[in-house]
Amino acid sequence: MAPRTTVFQIVLLVLRLGLGAVFGFAAWSKLRDPWMLFANSVDQYHLLPQWAVVLVARTLPWFELLLAVLLVTGIGKRITTVASSALLALFFALMVRSYARGEGIDCGCFGPGEAISPVTLLRDGSLLAVSLLLAGAAFVGKRRRQTARIRNLALPHVAEPQP
Amino acid sequence: MKLSALLLVAVLPLAAAAGSIDKAKAFGNPAAPITIELFSDFQCPSCMAFHRDTLPALMHDYIVPGKVYLVYKEFPLPMHSHSREAAAYACAAARVGKYEQVADALFQNQPTWAADGKVFQTVSTALTPAEQKKVLALSKDPSVLNEVQEDMQEGEADRVNGTPTMVIIRGAKRYPVSGMNYSLLRTLLDSLAK
Numbered sequence: 001m002a003p004r005t006t007v008f009q010i011v012l013l014v015l016r017l018g019l020g021a022v023f024g025f026a027a028w029s030k031l032r033d034p035w036m037l038f039a040n041s042v043d044q045y046h047l048l049p050q051w052a053v054v055l056v057a058r059t060l061p062w063f064e065l066l067l068a069v070l071l072v073t074g075i076g077k078r079i080t081t082v083a084s085s086a087l088l089a090l091f092f093a094l095m096v097r098s099y100a101r102g103e104g105i106d107c108g109c110f111g112p113g114e115a116i117s118p119v120t121l122l123r124d125g126s127l128l129a130v131s132l133l134l135a136g137a138a139f140v141g142k143r144r145r146q147t148a149r150i151r152n153l154a155l156p157h158v159a160e161p162q163p
Numbered sequence: 164m165k166l167s168a169l170l171l172v173a174v175l176p177l178a179a180a181a182g183s184i185d186k187a188k189a190f191g192n193p194a195a196p197i198t199i200e201l202f203s204d205f206q207c208p209s210c211m212a213f214h215r216d217t218l219p220a221l222m223h224d225y226i227v228p229g230k231v232y233l234v235y236k237e238f239p240l241p242m243h244s245h246s247r248e249a250a251a252y253a254c255a256a257a258r259v260g261k262y263e264q265v266a267d268a269l270f271q272n273q274p275t276w277a278a279d280g281k282v283f284q285t286v287s288t289a290l291t292p293a294e295q296k297k298v299l300a301l302s303k304d305p306s307v308l309n310e311v312q313e314d315m316q317e318g319e320a321d322r323v324n325g326t327p328t329m330v331i332i333r334g335a336k337r338y339p340v341s342g343m344n345y346s347l348l349r350t351l352l353d354s355l356a357k
Contacts, residue, residue: 033338036351040343050346104325105342113322113339 012137015130019084020071022127027065029111035061041108045094063087078142081135088128095121187257188236190222192229197355198332202236202318205250205269206243206277209342213327214270217345224349230356235262237314238326245282248302250311252286255301256294264289265298331355 030038039057042048048056067087070080091109098105099116107116107124114120199221203210225231237254239246249269256265268289269276276285287295301307321330321339328341333355343351 034351034354036343036347036354037338037340039347040340043344043347044342050344112341113324115324 012134016071016074016077016134019127019130019134020068023064023071023084024068026110027061027068030061031065033111037112038108041106041112044103044105044108045098047094077138078135081131081138085128085131085135088124088131092121092124092128095124187260188254188262189232189234190263191226191232193232195229195232196333197225197230197352198232198234200234200236200317200321200330200332202238202314202321202323202326202328202330204238204240204243204246204326205253205266206246206273207240207326208273210327211270211273214266217348220345221348225352231352235266236318237311238318238323238328239311239315240326243277245277245280247311248282249276249286250314251302251307252282252298254307254310255298255304256286256290258301258307259290259294259297261290261294261298 035054035057038061039053042056042060043050043053064087067080067084070076071084095107095116099121104115106112107114107120109120109124203213221231221233226233237250239250253262253265253269256262265286268285269282272285272288276282283299286298290298318328318330321328321337323330323339323341325341328339329343331338331340331351338351340348340351
């Protein structure tokens with residue numbers, strides 16, 4: 001049982017670092033270019049007024065960078081993975097909607113010039129699945145630790161036999 | 164002597180770069196800090212809207228004042244049955260100095276020739292009889308057809324995946340932009356010009 005748990009922990013660690021790297025790359029690819037290019041990608045979805053487009057374009061890459069740092073360092077795993085799952089679910093829903101309508105717009109995932117396609121949908125869907133797995137594992141892990149702590153408190157202390 | 168040699172070294176790459184641009188399909192000041200390569204398809208309705216709504220403002224605010232150098236590039240999409248033919252006529256018209264006039268005629272009458280396929284009939288309205296003969300002959304010239312192909316290859320290299328797409332060039336940086344509203348475009352061009 002113990003080796004299987006260790007392997008699972010290693011898989012989770014690799015997935016968390018990978019997801020962090022993806023968020024880091026996404027943030028870097030937006031921040032290296034003028035913000036108007038990402039604003040244009042956001043605007044193409046036709047969901048927000050101009051002021052909100054500008055706000056999202058100027059803040060979202062920094063939020064992605066924050067998520068990347070938190071995922072890589074493992075700080076606040078539950079909050080971080082819930083936030084990354086919510087963000088990826090939002091991206092995925094918007095991309096599916098746009099693709100279904102045949103709008104042929106850029107996904108805006110890693111800078112301009114990448115149209116929404118089955119490949120981008122598969123990629124975003126996979127990232128969402130990974131993020132949900134990490135969120136689930138973070139909550140289950142926390143509950144297990146709490147249960148173990150309660151059990152330890154409930155058990156009567158048995159005196160060590162004296163030699 | 165040393166100074167003139169240094170100047171020559173500095174100017175040669177600029178001259179080489181300028182040589183790759185077809186001047187008959189370019190507008191504005193070649194020394195402008197920003198160059199826009201506009202990849203468009205004469206049969207694409209969004210390109211027609213861009214030509215009608217955005218381009219005049221871009222011309223007025225940036226190209227005529229010399230802030231932006233505009234270079235037209237052909238990017239006929241395979242889904243449009245007459246766009247490659249129209250691109251060939253436009254490139255041929257560029258060689259008689261009538262690119263802009265032919266482009267205007269093609270965009271203004273797009274619904275008509277796109278439906279009936281009589282592309283040259285529309286092109287001819289912007290040309291004199293002598294020019295019509297020249298353009299008709301040039302449109303079948305391998306160098307003209309090759310020019311259209313080269314433009315498309317350049318677009319593909321710049322990740323152009325639809326039309327109209329502007330590749331905004333500032334120094335060594337190239338930014339492909341499509342569907343940008345004019346307000347954002349202005350903000351982008353102003354920030355790049357600084």
